[in-house]
Amino acid sequence: MVQAAVRTAISCDQGKGDERPWVGRSIERVEDAGLLSGRGRFIDDLGVQPGTLHAAILRSPHAHADILAIDTEAAKRLAGVAVVLTGEQVKAVTSSLVVGVKAPVECWPIATDRVRYVGEPVAVVVATDRARAEDAAELISVEYRPRSAVVDPLGTLAREAPVLHDGFPGNLASDRTFRYGDPEQAFADAPHRFSIDVKYPRNSCTPIETYGVIASHDAAEDAFDILANFQGPFSIHTVIARALKVPGNRLRLRTPPDSGGSFGVKQGVFPYIVLIAAAARVAGRPVKWIEDRLEHLAASVSATNRATTLSAAVAADGKILALDWDQIEDCGAHLRAPEPATLYRMHGNMTGAYDIRHVKIRNRVVVTNKTPTGLNRGFGGPQVYFALERLVQRIALGLGVEPLDVIRRNLIEANAFPYRTASGALLDSGNYQEAVARAIEGGKFAELKARRDEARAQGRLYGIGLAAVVEPSVSNMGYITTVLTAAERRKTGPKNGAQATATIGLDPVGSVTVHVASVPQGQGHRTVLSQVVADVFGLEPKDIRVNTEIDTAKDAWSIASGNYASRFAAAVAGTAKLAAERVAGRLARIAASQLNVEPADIVFTRGFVASRHNPENRIAFSRVAALSHWSPGSLPDDAGQTIRETVFWTPPELTPPDDEDRINSSLCHGFIFDFCGVEIDRTTLETRIDRYVTMHDCGTILHPGMVNGQIRGGFAQALGAALYEEYAYADDGSFLTGTLADYLLPTTTEVPEPQIIHMETPSPFTPLGAKGVGEGNCMSTPVCVANAVADALGLVDVTLPLVPARLAELVRGAEPPPPSGHPIARPARQGDRQLRGEGQASLKGAPERVWRMLLDPATLQSVIPGCQRVDKISETHFRADVTLGIGPVTGRYRADVELFDLEPPRAVRLRGAAEGALGFGSAEGRIMLAPDGRGGTQLTYSYDAAIGGKVASIGGRLLDGATRVIIGQFFAALARKAGGGAAGGFSLFAWLAKLASLFGGRR
Amino acid sequence: MNRLEADARHPVRFTLNGKAVEAEAEPRTLLSDFLRQQLGATGTHVGCEHGVCGACTIVVDDMLTRACLTLAVQVDGCDIRTVEGIAPSPDRLSALQRAFRRNHALQCGFCTAGILMSLDHYLSRHPAPTEEEIRELLSGHLCRCTGYTPIIRAALEAARLATSSEETSDA
């Protein structure tokens, strides 16, 4: 297998001297030499203007709380700190980000008077360097009043749920219903009805490079210059400019030459662009901010999680007659542009690869106390196909037929293209039957089934899953307006199309430069464009220099520019071809006049412009190409210049939604058919992919190596989504997966090589016949794997990610409680950050003496490790500042402890809360003292604690152990002190401060 | 070990890819930041700063090291190799780098430096690795773009070419 792998890999298609076009060959990438030798130019690799300041962001530890006060004085006093901005200062120089639905809500890039998710920015510190800025951020003290939080999309609609925004009553941001055909009749007439409820989890494609922004403000001209690893769409440029209160021409937005992956995620940098630009304006100096990984996981952006109920009306033969969708989309704490686009991106494709004429859809968009959502590879597809393809399996089970038969029964007919779906998409081309047949054949489906039989005969857990998916690409910029009613749309004016742009430049020595606004994030756009343009001009790719940086002040761009919706191959590369052809047409006229032939006789080949009939009659490409510079007067009158040509291209098929809400949401539609075999370990319930076959028809393939690279990369991410990845939240909104040790990405040991099969049905709507390909497996693979796992375990319902613990619950039922009398604390688990424990200690000295020690605050400072300061508010009320470390997180906390039910010298109940930049906690505990009969004291204690915030998300797994260790240490030390009878000694408060800093019962 | 003053800057000297370098660092400065910001060696990338992603992997005194888990002052006097030192010359790539390019073993290239360092180090000690060994070695690196198999192929191919060319030169 390895040998075969190496052989295919070596065949890099560099072949010189052959006549084949460059497009379609896997040539080496121009990007690679620099990247391989450490000469990439990512945003954090670029120099900055002297005097540039650095920002650090203080973030909320609470999922939902009012901000009562922010004290920034100590931070401002720290040497090197230039400015500290809170919501108030940001508000003073910006306006709210526009929100994508009609509602009286605001959306700020920083909390103003309330925080609504863990990680929401609360203050920005700008200092001479990042370390100083972080030091200062720690000195900011924020007083919060917690509110109850809600994280579940169904729960947030409940009457008693806390309301996040007054402008979204009941947390509902949008509620629209759609009806296509006659679904009610179809359901009434159908012999079968099948339904499925699914909850699609939150996850993210987490690029390895985080966000970065470098911003400056020219006060004289009131103009911003911003460099950010933003990926588009550049419709967001208008959002940023509005928020910064400048016209678009005073917001110069540039991108660095390289970007370390995005997968949609770097669209979400835009609120930080606003924030850092505001900071630069207030500071009067350029400001740079590079996000760290903890910030990225907690608070950059995420895909939406969605609760869906999907029903199908099904005929006896398995034909799906109608679908009824009820989707509840969870966009997190704010509805940030371009949301709720995730929900509407697939609107034309709600029937997948199937011919279903009657469809009903209810789309609700809700807000919860989680990080706001945005673009993420697959964008809406994973959520839709998980429901649809799970339902197909359910139908097959219900009818007692093979899932493959249900799929085949419903596929759109090959002669039906271009096919208009019920909800308005125009599927450009395809032959789904043929693709399925080839996959079944080439992927050896029959053999896989035999493998399953064999495994099952041996008592192993083996399952097969399938998924058929239509992968949309090149988004219609108007699809999002489907969220508005037809009447609302009429008021706002039509939105549609997707302007792609490409510029060809010829310099005075006739060398060719290409510029596009596609903002690649590692996909190799420069290489593919050099192939496309080389073919037009009869040159080699190495002759073509491609620049993909974007500068909105100088370059051709449109709102559709950027790297999303898999639009590069279909739209941008095609537009580059059109631009090159336009220049080539003029060059042909010039050459024709020089060679004395008709322009129609001109060909571009091997660096020459020549007569087709008489190839000896030729002129070097560079000579013709340079003529516009050196001798414009000698050009034929009708030729025009050939120095620079920019072409804009938008497909006419991308029309706005019609009055019946039908929308052609995307231009191209590839087809994917996947199947896989998985085996699940009986003991560990770990899922192993035995074989994975993925068939793609993405139209014309421009660079096979890169297409396969996109498929493999998407597959690996989708495998992560299926098996490991979830942005998990506790019920109170604490974020639980705040490091890459908690949010698990698949590695080399988990990702197998999928078998990739291709078929090419060119798109009639794109210049090169290409369609997008990068997102498809993110749509097909999670559900394909889920179907296989359901098949293996005989499950009706499965929820992602398919971690062994979850499968164990499904297979074996919930874990039984530990036997009674089991000592001390139960471990903290995900979603359960309650910590409980009890213990005892023997101390020398009578209870009266121990009691006095416990209640003596005067000695606290010297005996509590990390205690900075103690204030005694009353005899039974104390405040202290302590520094504590748990696992990787050391932080400063302010603890507040009160004593109750004092029964000296026998018992006391205590209640405390602590709060710091790294988290918060509250605790309730009881301590009892009893004489041990030998002149000493037997002390018993119990506590009930809860913690939240960053410490929960990054140190969560360590908390239980840390609790026991710290408390154990405390009592050991207390016993030592009591034994020694030294002055000072320990006190109850010391224990409380410790306990409350870490844990603590809910109030 | 000497106790270093927290707020002061301390001179740090070491060899970086064969050249002596010197700059000053606070005790808390991470080696990754020091390389990138003080020395301008930006080829070493930072993806997590908590030791999981592997992007910052470099070689310190012949040992694979996470630069993000190392303090700059710790490497005083050490010999350090980073991705900038892998290629034989600025306009030529090493066999391993060429194998990466041929196999499309990188997309965005952000994870690549760390992976190259691990492989370069490993292959020099284990010239004929199996696929399993390479997968095991690289399980400490996260790549979000490639799905890994092209990286494995590139590594195996580089190893194979190196061995066969050695055999030929021996012959």
Ligand code: FES
């Ligand atoms: S940056 Fe060092 S391991 Fe991730």
Ligand code: FES
């Ligand atoms: S190539 Fe992008 S993370 Fe590996």
